[in-house]
Each structure stands twice: as structure tokens, then as C-alpha cells.
Amino acid sequence: MRNAVGRDIPDSLLVNGREVYQGKNYMDGKYIQKASPRTKRYETPRESKIVDSIAQALKDCGAKSGMTFSFHHHLRNGDYVVNMVMQTAIEDLGLEDLTIAASSLGEAHDPIAEYIEQGKVVGIQTSGIRGRMGEVVSNGKLKTPAIIRSHGGRPRAIEAGEVHIDIAFIAAPTSDCVGNCRGIGGKSNCGSMGYAMTDAKYADHVVVITDCLVDFPNMPASVEAIDVDAVVVVDSIGNPKKIASAAARISQNPRDLMMAENVAKVIASTPYFKEGFSFQTGVGGPSLAANLFLEKYMDERGIKMGWAIGGICGPMVELLKKGKVGKVIDVQDFDLDAVNSINQTPNHFEMSASQYANPANKGAFVNKLDFVVLAALEIDTGFNVNVLTGSDGVLRGAPGGHPDTAAGSKVCIIVTPLTRGRMATVCEHVVTVTTPGDCVDVLVTDYGIAVNPLRPDLIECLDKVGIPHVSIESLKEKAYSLVGRPDDLEWEDKVVAILEARDGTILDVIRKIKPYQA
Amino acid sequence: MEIKKAAMAGTLESSDAQVTVEPGGEGIELSLQSSVMNQYGRQIKETVLETLERLDVKSGRVTVVDKGALDCTLKARVECAVFRSCDESQANIPWGGAIR
Numbered sequence A: 001m002r003n004a005v006g007r008d009i010p011d012s013l014l015v016n017g018r019e020v021y022q023g024k025n026y027m028d029g030k031y032i033q034k035a036s037p038r039t040k041r042y043e044t045p046r047e048s049k050i051v052d053s054i055a056q057a058l059k060d061c062g063a064k065s066g067m068t069f070s071f072h073h074h075l076r077n078g079d080y081v082v083n084m085v086m087q088t089a090i091e092d093l094g095l096e097d098l099t100i101a102a103s104s105l106g107e108a109h110d111p112i113a114e115y116i117e118q119g120k121v122v123g124i125q126t127s128g129i130r131g132r133m134g135e136v137v138s139n140g141k142l143k144t145p146a147i148i149r150s151h152g153g154r155p156r157a158i159e160a161g162e163v164h165i166d167i168a169f170i171a172a173p174t175s176d177c178v179g180n181c182r183g184i185g186g187k188s189n190c191g192s193m194g195y196a197m198t199d200a201k202y203a204d205h206v207v208v209i210t211d212c213l214v215d216f217p218n219m220p221a222s223v224e225a226i227d228v229d230a231v232v233v234v235d236s237i238g239n240p241k242k243i244a245s246a247a248a249r250i251s252q253n254p255r256d257l258m259m260a261e262n263v264a265k266v267i268a269s270t271p272y273f274k275e276g277f278s279f280q281t282g283v284g285g286p287s288l289a290a291n292l293f294l295e296k297y298m299d300e301r302g303i304k305m306g307w308a309i310g311g312i313c314g315p316m317v318e319l320l321k322k323g324k325v326g327k328v329i330d331v332q333d334f335d336l337d338a339v340n341s342i343n344q345t346p347n348h349f350e351m352s353a354s355q356y357a358n359p360a361n362k363g364a365f366v367n368k369l370d371f372v373v374l375a376a377l378e379i380d381t382g383f384n385v386n387v388l389t390g391s392d393g394v395l396r397g398a399p400g401g402h403p404d405t406a407a408g409s410k411v412c413i414i415v416t417p418l419t420r421g422r423m424a425t426v427c428e429h430v431v432t433v434t435t436p437g438d439c440v441d442v443l444v445t446d447y448g449i450a451v452n453p454l455r456p457d458l459i460e461c462l463d464k465v466g467i468p469h470v471s472i473e474s475l476k477e478k479a480y481s482l483v484g485r486p487d488d489l490e491w492e493d494k495v496v497a498i499l500e501a502r503d504g505t506i507l508d509v510i511r512k513i514k515p516y517q518a
Numbered sequence B: 001m002e003i004k005k006a007a008m009a010g011t012l013e014s015s016d017a018q019v020t021v022e023p024g025g026e027g028i029e030l031s032l033q034s035s036v037m038n039q040y041g042r043q044i045k046e047t048v049l050e051t052l053e054r055l056d057v058k059s060g061r062v063t064v065v066d067k068g069a070l071d072c073t074l075k076a077r078v079e080c081a082v083f084r085s086c087d088e089s090q091a092n093i094p095w096g097g098a099i100r
Helices: A054-060 A081-092 A107-117 A131-139 A153-159 A194-202 A254-268 A283-301 A313-323 A354-355 A402-408 A456-463 A472-483 B037-054 B069-086
Strands: A068-071 A098-102 A121-126 A147-148 A167-172 A204-210 A230-233 A276-279 A305-312 A325-333 A348-350 A371-374 A378-380 A411-415 A442-443 A447-453 A490-498 A506-512 B007-009 B015-021 B026-034 B058-064
Touching: A054 A081, A054 A204, A054 A230, A068 A081, A081 A098, A081 A107, A081 A204, A098 A354, A107 A121, A107 A131, A121 A442, A131 A490, A131 A506, A153 A194, A153 A354, A167 A194, A194 A325, A194 A354, A204 B058, A254 A283, A254 A411, A254 A456, A276 A283, A283 A371, A283 A411, A305 A313, A325 A402, A354 A402, A371 A402, A442 A472, A447 A456, A447 A472, A506 B015, B007 B069, B015 B069, B026 B037, B037 B058, B037 B069, B058 B069
Parallel strands: A068 A098, A068 A167, A098 A121, A121 A147, A147 A490, A167 A204, A204 A230, A276 A305, A276 A371, A305 A325, A325 A348, A371 A411, A411 A442, B026 B058
Antiparallel strands: A442 A447, A490 A506, B007 B015, B015 B058
């Protein structure tokens, strides 16, 4: 069945009430029945929940084949926890048919690809999928199609019971002996632990894995002891160098800076750019640089930003410290400046992924967002964005909060160079629709700006201050004139991954790629 | 032209292509790897074969490792490798003739 973004979804997937994507806000006003976990009572007072090993914790939680284990990705590419747990479960305990439900997975988890090929890991539910794992899933090695969700779609699915977590593993930079966890104060700090919060509340069992045991009570706790079954102390939960970069530096690339300046110009031309406006930006070169130019316009007009959300990094913390933004609410930290600031700098707060972006709760932060500035791997002439599959059809990205912030914000700006190497970023049809075009408002490239015709109000704003803009078709033609028109990818029938829209409908599917043979 | 000895042009940098030519038996034996194979493999192959035809190269082994090079780059690398293979890349390049 064809969905609202023109993608053909196999009828065989439309079972158990699953629907195809119908357009944004389709589920508004409907009710959901929240799932409840089955959790163990710890009535007898005990001094500590520390157990000797991950294997022991797994046994204590009744780990068996066929279970779903959840993980969060605040340790990013430095994470050791997913691999440690899966190795113990599969190699030491001999478990099989396991499903990994992670907030994201990356190159750090390349060893899991082996377990997929062996058929020990049979299900993957995640936002990001990259590296070897992306390749083996794209090759159809996973027994069931992977399910890809946005950061808001994930807590929605957990709360609705569409993902039932048997055991949630919390990678905790610090924990006390009963499982109060924080993302700071240890040796592998990650700052916010926002993606882990829903897991801890909805999992049957929760195991905390930490490399820094601190005195009870570890407060204010991101994950609370009342939800934790066991605490395991290991040598190291991750490589600090890869958890948070030294400092997200603002790009010096003149092309990035030019695009960033145009982003700020577009923002400043709209009526939403006024005292107390709200803002989120990605950490890509031009998106991050937009902060810099925006500050100039804020100073000129004598206005301040009310609040900022998102994955947070240094430049935003800097604005907070300078008093140019009122509050920063943080689901994940990207660099040490942000890690060291959360819950330390006044008005820098932590939030859960549900609070950030879940479309099925009673109003997430993204719903109050004025502006979001995002990147794209590809954007097509319908303003649909792909941030998941490479132009070669292989899984190598993550929707993350992209679809959530795009849908919630008043103005969603995509900033991307027109071409990357030989790849046309602006194209006729994106490989995979991760963010529907009706949520995307403005495209800023190094060859010009295009405004979604669905937003005549924004076109008027740009015209009024004389910001030139062109049609997105002309940008696509420009791109193809530079790099040549690519051939259509060829696919097999087999669906290797399902891309869920944030509301739980099916936005797109990723099929097994048929490689071109020269 | 005739490929007289093994020669190479280009790099493995992004947006470049490394082209190696070697003397070989009958016809052109093309081996192609590309980071953009699924979308541009067919066009890269066409470009390389067209360039060889224009240079009147009838036989040889040609290896292209492409890192997303544009057509103009591919042509230049193939031409250079062929001219190097017959020691003619220093002088007398037929600008405006076979090279255009």
C-alpha cells in the first residue's frame, strides 16, 4: 500500500493494527494504552545490589533465549557496554534469539555483526545503525527486519508496549550500591542520560553497569534505584575519548560558514525570531556554526533566546553562560563542555527522550520549538529528507531526533552542501524517507535557498528582506549538472528494515540492495 | 595508442580515481571498483571505455579504483595513465586532438 510520502509498503507488514504513514499529526487525540512491566519486589531491606559479574546479573534477572535487551547510546562511539553484555549473554550463558533494542548503535558495536551472522541476535530496534552492523543488516543477514525509530518514536513504542524490554542495561558513569545513576562524577562521563530513562521505567528488569561506584545516595539520580535490580562494577564502561569530544569546534570551512550565515538570515527574517524564541541545532559543521551568526542577530535586535533543547554541545553552553539563552534542556551531550555543564551551570537541565520528542505523550519539548536547524544526507524535490541510508542504499545513519524536531517546530531548516563528492544531496527521490517533506520548511545549500511551497508565509518573510531563493527543482538540476544524473538503485524484494514514522505508522522500508556489477 | 608498460595515474583521495593500465591480450579487460558503484557504476564504465576508444587503445588491462570522481577527472586520469604507459606524457600531448 502506498503511503502519504508515496512509498510502497508491503501489505504483509500491515498486520496487528499497523498502518502506513498518513501525514503528520494523524494520531492526534487518539488514546494509547500504556504497557506496564512486571517487576520484582525488593521488600527485605538490603544494603547493596552489587553483584560480581554481568553473567550473575543476567542470571539473577532470569535472562533466557528470545529476550529483548535494551541499551542507550550516551557513550556514543566509546561504548563498551553493549558488546560486554551481548558477549556474556551469548558466549558465556549460551543465549540465542536475542533482540537488541537500543536508542542507537554505531561503529563501536561492530562485533555485534558477527552475532547477527551467527543468528544469535535475531532482532534489532534502534535509531542509528552504522558500520559493520549496517552492512550485515543491509545484506539481509538479520532474521527479522530491523526496526528503525526516531528518538521520540522509541519511547512512544516502549510506552505502548510495542517493544517489551526484558532487561534494560544502564551504562552509568557513576552509580551507588543500589543503582542511583548519574552521567557525571566518574571517569567515563556522558552528562545527560535522557535516553535511558524510559527504559528504566518500562523494563521488567534493570541492570546498572558502572565503572565508578560512589557513596549512597548518588543524587540527583538520572536513573533511580527504585527501578534497578542489580549493579555490576566493571573496569571500564567506555573510552572517554570517544564518548565526548574535547570541544565541538565551530567550522572554519568558508562554505559551511556561508551556509550558516544564510541560515541565521532566514531565521532572523521570520516573525518567530523575537524575545524568548526557542531553538535547536544539530552538531554538523554548518548547523553548529549557525549559533555564531544567530548570536550576532540576537545582539543587533537586543533579544535573547528563551530556551534551547537537544543534543547539547559547547557553543550552546557558552550562550547559556553569557546569559543569551534562558534555559538549556538536554537529552544528550556531545562534548566535554556540555558534559561538565549539565546540572552544574544554573538552568542547564536534563530531560528524558519522551519529554524531548515523544509524539504520543501530552506535549513534548519539540512541540514548543520555534526553530530547528538540521543536516541531511539527501533531500528530494518533495522536501523529504533521508538521514538513514547512504546513496548506495546501505544503512549508515540515524533518524535520531530529526523527524521529531522537524514535525514539532514552527520552522525547520535543512542545511547541506548541494553535492558531497559525486553524490547529489538534492535529488529527485531520496533513497529512504526518514523525515516527511510536509515537516521541512526551508533548504539552505551552498548554491541557493529553497522554501517549501507549503509555507507561503516564509516565502513572504524572505522576499520582504530580500533573501534570494530558488525552486528546489532548480537546485536538483544544478546538482545533477555537476555530478551527472545517478542511475536508480536496484533492490531485491526482501525487506531488511522497517522505518517507523514517529507516530508508529510505517514511513518507509529498506530492501536488500542489488549491487551493480561492472 | 598502445599500452606498452604498466602505468598509473590518480590517487585514492575522495573525489579522485586511481587508474592503472597494463599491457594485455585481446581487447580491453576492465576492472572497476567505486564508492558510488550502485548509482554511477554504469556511467563510470561508459566514460572509461569511451576515453580508451578515443585514444584508440584496443587492448590492455585497465583497473579503476574510483572514489567518487567526476567524469572530467576520470577522463583525465585514464588519458594520463595511457600516455604514461607509452612514455608520451612529457611532451607532444595532442591537445585539442585526442585530448579534448
